[in-house]
Amino acid sequence: MSITSRLLRILGRRAFVTFGLVTFLVSALLATVNLTSRYALKVYVEDQLSRIPWDLAIYQRGGITGRDQLPAAVKTVDGITDVESLVFLRARFPEGGEVVSEVDGQPLTTPWMSLLAASDTSILPPQLSFALNGTGVEGRPQEGAVLALVGPERAMGKAFLALQGSKDFSVKVNTGGKSRLLFQTPLRGVIRLDRDELNRWLMDQTGSVSYIPYIGIILLMPHNPAIIERFDAVATGIMPLDAGQGDTDRGHLQLAEYEPEMVYLARMQRERLISGWDIAGSLDRVAALNRNVGNAALKLVNRAFNEPEGEIVLVHDPKDPTGKEKVPGDYGQFVVDSTTEVLLGRMERIARLVGLLSFLVALPLLWMAWVLGANLAGLLMLNERRTLGLMRLRGISGRAMGRALLIAIVSG
Incomplete structure (x- = not known):
């Protein structure tokens, strides 16, 4: 466990920051899509309710x-x-x-x-x-x-x-x-x-x-x-x-x-x-x-x-x-x-469709994030190849280095 923690300090810092930034950007983009659709639906519901004098x-x-x-x-x-x-x-x-x-x-x-x-x-x-x-x-x-x-x-x-x-x-x-x-x-x-x-x-x-x-x-x-x-x-x-x-x-x-x-x-x-x-x-x-x-x-x-x-x-x-x-x-x-219940019932069905649409919009974004993550992993390996080679010469197993990188990426 001490070897893993030392490897995390050496290899995991850059991987953690890089994948953490990518995860944050993707999450912010997905949250923006979801909040925008829900806010538009909220404004529409309030506008329709303002047109109903009696509930x-x-x-x-x-x-x-x-x-x-x-x-x-x-x-x-x-x-x-x-x-x-x-x-x-x-x-x-x-x-x-x-x-x-x-x-x-x-x-x-x-x-x-x-x-x-x-x-x-x-x-x-x-x-x-x-x-x-x-x-x-x-x-x-x-x-x-x-x-x-x-x-x-x-x-x-x-x-x-x-x-x-x-x-x-x-x-x-x-x-x-x-x-x-x-x-x-x-x-x-x-x-x-x-x-x-x-x-x-x-x-x-x-x-x-x-x-x-x-x-x-x-x-x-x-x-x-x-x-x-x-x-x-x-x-x-x-x-x-x-x-x-x-x-x-x-x-x-x-x-x-x-x-x-x-x-x-x-x-x-x-x-x-x-x-x-x-x-x-x-x-x-x-x-x-x-x-x-x-x-x-x-x-x-x-x-x-x-x-x-x-x-x-x-x-x-x-x-x-x-x-x-x-x-x-x-x-x-x-x-x-x-009339208000009828309106809310219709809006509830629309909200389900909007949720499904948001999920469908999120799928290509997640796929792009997956491809970007794979490319970043390759770049990290190329950037750290000298460090990885020195560690191998000192007898550190590839499994231990892989475990440290995986923990850093998942944490990010």
């Missing part, structure tokens, strides 16, 4: 009941920072039926009447949120709604001009020869709304398109529970209790062709859950959070059906699958969809 959407199926309980339940989930709701009710009331819409006291006939309300008006398209967020007297927010006309020019052009300057929108129910006011709201404007433009905006906000009638009106307003409940009641053929007092015939209306849609939008703590350097881990954390949100919604449904007083808060749609028929991601009454 997950919870779709409520089978009506709008229980809409006040879910936001509070979702906010209790660790990692959720904000929850907002979006209500889109579309109803096609029978022509000549009991439900009539009026603008400034004049009847407004339309195939479809829709109500689009949001707890945060920034969810609505910019021109609508700007009109709703206008300030009134003494800087207080204005109350009211915006009436949007949807349809081609030939169907809505004249109506749009005639409705300019309108101040009031109301819906009345005519039953038993009497007209009862269902709800009334001031109008802050009348606009034309393109179906494709609204769907693009909803796609950006919720990650999903929605059914928008070809011809109709949409009342856009802040979240108003009283108006939402009354609209939902008459669309399902039920007269609200405070609007229809009398015999049993007055408590029911003709059923409308009704398409309710309730969406809850939530944001998560991205800085804690998501890292562009660890996409696989971020995906696992986000997926676990989405499962927790789904479990919170499921607990709310179970609690509603198991109330000791028998109060049914949520109604399950008979068309929805139940029990073992539920598809993955379907929590009965609620379906959780996360």
Whole structure:
């Protein structure tokens, strides 16, 4: 062992420095390739996340009941920072039926009447949120709604001009020869709304398109529970209790062709859950959070059906699958969809391909390093041939000298 250590001091110093420098340069080059690709992927993920305003959407199926309980339940989930709701009710009331819409006291006939309300008006398209967020007297927010006309020019052009300057929108129910006011709201404007433009905006906000009638009106307003409940009641053929007092015939209306849609939008703590350097881990954390949100919604449904007083808060749609028929991601009454999770899943697959590509790029670099190392070994032997010859003359075995050089090269 003493001979080997002495040989290392004589023969190994130059070999150690030379091969150590080559190893450092090759390692730095491979690390640069890997870090560059991972950093580019990190920047791309952060850029895509900045384009997603809401991380997950919870779709409520089978009506709008229980809409006040879910936001509070979702906010209790660790990692959720904000929850907002979006209500889109579309109803096609029978022509000549009991439900009539009026603008400034004049009847407004339309195939479809829709109500689009949001707890945060920034969810609505910019021109609508700007009109709703206008300030009134003494800087207080204005109350009211915006009436949007949807349809081609030939169907809505004249109506749009005639409705300019309108101040009031109301819906009345005519039953038993009497007209009862269902709800009334001031109008802050009348606009034309393109179906494709609204769907693009909803796609950006919720990650999903929605059914928008070809011809109709949409009342856009802040979240108003009283108006939402009354609209939902008459669309399902039920007269609200405070609007229809009398015999049993007055408590029911003709059923409308009704398409309710309730969406809850939530944001998560991205800085804690998501890292562009660890996409696989971020995906696992986000997926676990989405499962927790789904479990919170499921607990709310179970609690509603198991109330000791028998109060049914949520109604399950008979068309929805139940029990073992539920598809993955379907929590009965609620379906959780996360655009952020979909993005991270796609990025995780891309990260694997980038890793494979980095490995393929590293192969020729390693081969070049191997060839360079072989040439350096030959040069070292030529440079040390005089020293090696003298050592052989002094009786030092070639195996001992080879062992010393090998240790120096491997250490470098």
